[in-house]
Amino acid sequence: MRTRIFLLIALFVLVAPLATQAQTIAIRGAKIYTLAGPPIENGTVVIKDGKIADVGANVAVPAGAQVIDGKGLQVFPGFFDSFSQLGLVEVESVSATIDTTELGDFNPQLVTATAVHPASEHIPVARANGITHAVSAPAVGGGGGGGGFGGGGAQSIVRGQASAINLNGWVIDEMLIRKSVGLVLTWPTLGPAGGGFGGGGFGGGGQQRPFSEVRQAYERRFAEISGWLEASRHYAQAVERGSKDKFERDLKFDAMIPVVKGELPVLVYANRARDIRNAIEFCGKEKLKMILAGGNEAWKVKDLLKEKNIPVILGPTQTLPVNEDDPYDKPYSRAGELHAAGVRIAFATFNSADSRTLPYEAGQAVGFGLPWDEAVKAITLYPAQFLGLADRFGTIETGKVANLVVTTGDPLEPRTQVKHVVITGREVSLDNRHLRLYNEYKKR
Numbered sequence: 001m002r003t004r005i006f007l008l009i010a011l012f013v014l015v016a017p018l019a020t021q022a023q024t025i026a027i028r029g030a031k032i033y034t035l036a037g038p039p040i041e042n043g044t045v046v047i048k049d050g051k052i053a054d055v056g057a058n059v060a061v062p063a064g065a066q067v068i069d070g071k072g073l074q075v076f077p078g079f080f081d082s083f084s085q086l087g088l089v090e091v092e093s094v095s096a097t098i099d100t101t102e103l104g105d106f107n108p109q110l111v112t113a114t115a116v117h118p119a120s121e122h123i124p125v126a127r128a129n130g131i132t133h134a135v136s137a138p139a140v141g142g143g144g145g146g147g148g149f150g151g152g153g154a155q156s157i158v159r160g161q162a163s164a165i166n167l168n169g170w171v172i173d174e175m176l177i178r179k180s181v182g183l184v185l186t187w188p189t190l191g192p193a194g195g196g197f198g199g200g201g202f203g204g205g206g207q208q209r210p211f212s213e214v215r216q217a218y219e220r221r222f223a224e225i226s227g228w229l230e231a232s233r234h235y236a237q238a239v240e241r242g243s244k245d246k247f248e249r250d251l252k253f254d255a256m257i258p259v260v261k262g263e264l265p266v267l268v269y270a271n272r273a274r275d276i277r278n279a280i281e282f283c284g285k286e287k288l289k290m291i292l293a294g295g296n297e298a299w300k301v302k303d304l305l306k307e308k309n310i311p312v313i314l315g316p317t318q319t320l321p322v323n324e325d326d327p328y329d330k331p332y333s334r335a336g337e338l339h340a341a342g343v344r345i346a347f348a349t350f351n352s353a354d355s356r357t358l359p360y361e362a363g364q365a366v367g368f369g370l371p372w373d374e375a376v377k378a379i380t381l382y383p384a385q386f387l388g389l390a391d392r393f394g395t396i397e398t399g400k401v402a403n404l405v406v407t408t409g410d411p412l413e414p415r416t417q418v419k420h421v422v423i424t425g426r427e428v429s430l431d432n433r434h435l436r437l438y439n440e441y442k443k444r
Contacts, residue, residue: 031070035376047425076407082346083313084349087123087165090121092352101159113136118171140186163181180264185267228256235257265288265386266283267293314348315348316351347378362375362379
């Protein structure tokens with residue numbers, strides 16, 4: 001019996017690595033949108049060892065490769081939801097299934113990858129619509145202009161670090177692309193939106209507060225952020241001196257070192273124009289690498305964003321206007337306005353259950369001024385560039401990670417079907433809870 005057990009264990013050790021090796025796949029005869037050049041008609045993509053081995057119109061198919069017939073189909077880089085809560089939220093109305101926030105105002109040491117649940121039902125649902133990788137981020141609260149996700153109950157300002165993950169894997173170690181792609185900071189709001197100060201903003205809580213109190217609260221929050229950064233710089237200097245000075249190591253300030261050095265971007269969540277201006281001024285003064293997230297009123301400060309070369313990760317377009325005097329189509333047109341002004345943009349869902357709608361958030365903007373190719377890049381190449389991942393993701397080029405989507409047509413159109421999804425060189429199942437429920441009730 002012991003001999004048999006030993007042999008079984010040895011066999012498992014030998015076979016398990018082979019089972020996890022990436023397939024050799026060839027997608028042949030498809031129209032390939034590489035996003036690194038013009039589309040390739042009747043082209044072939046060869047995938048080996050998890051990466052793109054070759055792509056072109058006259059590429060040979062390796063012997064023994066799994067061949068996907070791409071006739072009449074189109075191939076795109078995998079879609080990137082650049083600000084989501086995938087793996088962190090299962091049922092929004094059940095708090096026990098939500099792991100997006102922590103107590104306290106200053107939590108830079110928290111990393112979302114440690115909380116991601118790989119077995120979430122939302123992940124295969126998103127994957128079935130072409131989302132191959134995503135940024136899973138802490139909740140950013142409900143203040144600052146009718147936006148946010150995860151409910152307005154989050155209290156912290158420095159929320160934690162957002163992680164980039166592939167949407168395939170049994171455990172987070174298999175899914176992880178980069179542990180931290182940015183520090184998430186919710187900018188305190190000064191305006192009639194409430195919740196910006198833990199539910200106590202101007203007009204918050206159902207009772208309007210005097211503006212003088214709101215202003216004081218805003219300035220106090222502003223000073224707190226400055227104080228944290230100043231303390232982080234002193235701490236970083238102490239770390240560099242090493243053993244010369246004795247000091248107590250602090251996980252929170254350890255996490256801030258790459259931020260104050262400009263090595264890690266700050267994903268600043270702000271929606272109102274005034275808050276965006278204040279955030280830009282602050283980040284410039286503090287020499288922080290800023291990416292604006294949310295940006296409902298970013299169109300009002302587009303010239304400043306262009307001047308400071310600050311990219312914007314926009315929230316969903318398929319939503320109502322924020323202000324009662326806004327044009328009905330402002331959520332649809334703001335992306336086109338920012339693009340026309342020369343501001344770099346990406347789209348994100350800021351959600352978990354709705355991550356599957358990412359292509360349609362981009363598509364909605366196409367009819368209102370955003371060029372189609374820019375919309376596609378805004379969910380593939382541009383977010384990879386913003387977050388320092390463009391060397392591996394965003395285009396179909398030799399050597400890049402093989403995250404690909406094969407569709408029947410324009411992926412920004414709801415009528416288009418996703419036929420194949422490849423993540424890190426492996427074709428993944430498109431089965432998901434939505435499909436199972438559809439088939440179940442279709443039989444009635």
